[in-house]
Amino acid sequence: MLLKLAWKNVWRNRLRSGIMVAAMVFGLLGVILMVGFMKAMTDNMLDNAIKYQTAHLQIHNPDFLVNEELEAWLPRADAMAREIRGISGVAGVTVRHVVDGMLASAASTRGVRINGILAEDESAVTSLEESLVDGKFLPEKGRNPIMVSKRSAKKLNLRIGSKVVLTFSDIEGEVSGAAFRVCGFFKTPSTGFDEGNVYVRRTDLAGYTGLNESHEIAIRLEDGDAVDAFRQRVEAVVGDSGIVRDWGEVQPILAAMQGTMGISNAIIIGVFVTALGFGIINIMLMSVFERTREFAMLMAVGMTGGKVLRLVVMESLMLGSVGSVLGLLASSLMIAITGTVGLPFGRMAEGLGAFGLDAVLYPEVTMATYLGTLGMLMVTSVLAALYPARQILKKRLSEALAERN
Amino acid sequence: MSIQIENLTKIYNPDTDFPVTAVNHVDLQVEQDEFVAVMGPSGSGKTTLLNMMGGIDRPCEGTVIIDGTDITQLTDKELIGFRRDSIGFIFQDFSLLPVLTALENVEFVMQLQGKSRTECEARAVELLNDVGLGDRLSNVPGKLSGGQQQRVAVARALAPKPKFVLADEPTANLDAQTTYGLLDIMQQLNEKEGTTFIFSTHDPRVIERARRVIVFEDGKVAEDRVARAQKPEDRTL
Ligand SMILES: Nc1ncnc2c1ncn2[C@@H]1O[C@H](COP(=O)(O)OP(=O)(O)OP(=O)(O)O)[C@@H](O)[C@H]1O
Numbered sequence: 001m002l003l004k005l006a007w008k009n010v011w012r013n014r015l016r017s018g019i020m021v022a023a024m025v026f027g028l029l030g031v032i033l034m035v036g037f038m039k040a041m042t043d044n045m046l047d048n049a050i051k052y053q054t055a056h057l058q059i060h061n062p063d064f065l066v067n068e069e070l071e072a073w074l075p076r077a078d079a080m081a082r083e084i085r086g087i088s089g090v091a092g093v094t095v096r097h098v099v100d101g102m103l104a105s106a107a108s109t110r111g112v113r114i115n116g117i118l119a120e121d122e123s124a125v126t127s128l129e130e131s132l133v134d135g136k137f138l139p140e141k142g143r144n145p146i147m148v149s150k151r152s153a154k155k156l157n158l159r160i161g162s163k164v165v166l167t168f169s170d171i172e173g174e175v176s177g178a179a180f181r182v183c184g185f186f187k188t189p190s191t192g193f194d195e196g197n198v199y200v201r202r203t204d205l206a207g208y209t210g211l212n213e214s215h216e217i218a219i220r221l222e223d224g225d226a227v228d229a230f231r232q233r234v235e236a237v238v239g240d241s242g243i244v245r246d247w248g249e250v251q252p253i254l255a256a257m258q259g260t261m262g263i264s265n266a267i268i269i270g271v272f273v274t275a276l277g278f279g280i281i282n283i284m285l286m287s288v289f290e291r292t293r294e295f296a297m298l299m300a301v302g303m304t305g306g307k308v309l310r311l312v313v314m315e316s317l318m319l320g321s322v323g324s325v326l327g328l329l330a331s332s333l334m335i336a337i338t339g340t341v342g343l344p345f346g347r348m349a350e351g352l353g354a355f356g357l358d359a360v361l362y363p364e365v366t367m368a369t370y371l372g373t374l375g376m377l378m379v380t381s382v383l384a385a386l387y388p389a390r391q392i393l394k395k396r397l398s399e400a401l402a403e404r405n
Numbered sequence: 406m407s408i409q410i411e412n413l414t415k416i417y418n419p420d421t422d423f424p425v426t427a428v429n430h431v432d433l434q435v436e437q438d439e440f441v442a443v444m445g446p447s448g449s450g451k452t453t454l455l456n457m458m459g460g461i462d463r464p465c466e467g468t469v470i471i472d473g474t475d476i477t478q479l480t481d482k483e484l485i486g487f488r489r490d491s492i493g494f495i496f497q498d499f500s501l502l503p504v505l506t507a508l509e510n511v512e513f514v515m516q517l518q519g520k521s522r523t524e525c526e527a528r529a530v531e532l533l534n535d536v537g538l539g540d541r542l543s544n545v546p547g548k549l550s551g552g553q554q555q556r557v558a559v560a561r562a563l564a565p566k567p568k569f570v571l572a573d574e575p576t577a578n579l580d581a582q583t584t585y586g587l588l589d590i591m592q593q594l595n596e597k598e599g600t601t602f603i604f605s606t607h608d609p610r611v612i613e614r615a616r617r618v619i620v621f622e623d624g625k626v627a628e629d630r631v632a633r634a635q636k637p638e639d640r641t642l
């Protein structure tokens with residue numbers, strides 16, 4: 001009977017309770033969409049970074065990490081790569097010859113990182129080949145092909161087949177350079193990466209630098225969540241020859257973003273739930289005070305303070321549950337829709353490139369977030385009932401009975 | 406059943422410059438089956454007296470002994486149980502739960518006693534039949550007239566089989582016709598259930614139906630007389 005009484009009491013003032021429920025539903029829609037969007041954003045940034053830039057693991061000469069110089073090459077690079085390729089669960093390994101230099105066209109010049117790669121190995125590790133928007137992906141034939149980003153091409157006024165000159169220091173410390181012919185344009189989600197990288201055949205580059213070694217090994221795993229396990233196996237192969245780093249160490253900002261996203265989401269939800277809690281306290285206070293005489297009557301006929309408290313808590317919890325469940329259902333529906341259709345950014349997409357984001361994001365909210373929010377709301381609803389219940393319980397019975405309302 | 410009141414005193418605001426002695430050294434005895442009206446002018450202390458008899462308020466002095474138990478010595482928790490099991494309350498403004506039906510309003514107080522569902526329902530139906538609302542069991546108070554609501558309240562007061570019923574101005578909000586109807590029902594139940602009724606009133610119509618009238622003035626019993634209760638047939642409208 002207490003349950004029934006509580007439920008009916010909640011809907012005594014339909015308008016008031018309805019407004020509270022509506023506030024919860026719309027609030028939850030906003031907060032959950034925001035949380036889902038933030039998660040989509042960080043996940044997308046991470047995915048893109050891993051896909052196009054860092055892969056899962058990288059190996060370098062420790063000196064290279066301090067100063068990216070030509071001499072800081074990685075001993076036994078190709079042999080290690082072969083061995084790592086043999087580990088099951090490794091999807092691809094690419095060995096790069098890397099040097100910083102200048103890219104010059106007839107129109108302009110810019111500083112770039114020149115990546116000397118083996119086309120086939122690179123495609124097993126990064127999505128560079130899929131990001132090709134025009135031309136060919138470093139063909140095996142032809143003299144000195146070079147792949148530049150669409151963005152650089154625009155700035156340097158290049159077309160497929162245009163001639164560019166790369167300048168860099170060779171292993172003797174002398175300025176060296178060569179003419180390359182643009183074979184293709186790539187376009188990754190990150191504008192910064194696009195502007196700073198060009199790709200040539202490793203053999204071509206090694207020929208000009210005079211160093212028949214490589215600097216960087218990048219590894220892609222079949223299971224991106226198993227990085228830690230594989231890292232140890234890769235380290236066993238590498239030994240003292242180099243340093244193995246995972247994507248988080250290569251791009252610590254991204255790792256930090258992922259690490260703090262959970263906390264920042266919890267804070268957003270926490271602030272929102274607290275605000276709702278005050279709303280519920282307010283509603284429960286009004287509802288309880290206008291029933292002072294009714295509670296007095298109940299206590300006069302033998303209802304204990306504990307039962308009165310239970311009644312008020314139940315009412316608050318019921319109100320909170322209806323709002324939370326409806327709100328979370330509406331939110332999950334909205335996340336399901338936007339998560340499938342995607343949120344397109346249209347004109348803003350260009351700006352998002354600076355963060356390495358795709359133009360369409362797919363909001364995603366974990367079950368744990370839904371349940372956590374629900375749990376927080378339930379606890380808050382219970383807490384929000386305590387103060388109003390106390391207000392009613394501390395009145396003197398004879399005075400409460402004499403009150404007119 | 407007996408209620409024995411000795412030296413009962415209630416002073417409001419005792420430590421201020423304007424203490425109000427609402428009940429002033431009252432001695433009183435009420436026996437089983439009595440149908441007692443406490444009458445007196447406004448502010449004479451009727452409500453205060455009834456509250457102390459019902460364990461709703463505590464006296465400053467004196468004792469209220471009910472069947473040998475001095476209820477002024479009970480703890481708050483014991484008092485709640487005492488009120489629940491031993492006293493039926495009827496209020497001037499009916500004080501039903503608006504969201505529950507007539508039947509549920511009566512059942513609810515029995516459920517507080519921890520009685521079984523079937524027992525509660527059987528007794529509630531019986532009592533609502535007794536007060537003439539057998540066909541209104543599932544009406545909520547808002548769908549009942551004032552007199553009907555007060556009859557539900559009478560059924561509710563009797564439901565826990567209390568030792569006595571305290572009614573503070575039960576007919577103040579009712580018209581003459583309804584008042585007599587209600588008094589008839591209270592008298593019948595007084596006889597049928599053997600439950601003592603004590604009610605306060607200003608209303609001469611009620612007094613003429615009481616078998617004992619206690620006149621209260623300035624917190625004291627000014628007069629305590631046994632009236633010749635009229636039978637329902639003799640009443641004058
Ligand atoms: N809580 C209180 N604080 C101070 N004085 C009070 C309080 N309650 C009642 N009184 C005073 O005590 C006296 C008796 O009040 P009580 O309500 O018992 O009278 P009553 O006979 O029931 O009056 P009425 O017929 O108007 O209901 C009055 O003078 C009243 O002003």
Ligand SMILES: [Mg+2]
Binds near residue numbers: 451452453573
């Ligand atoms: Mg009074």
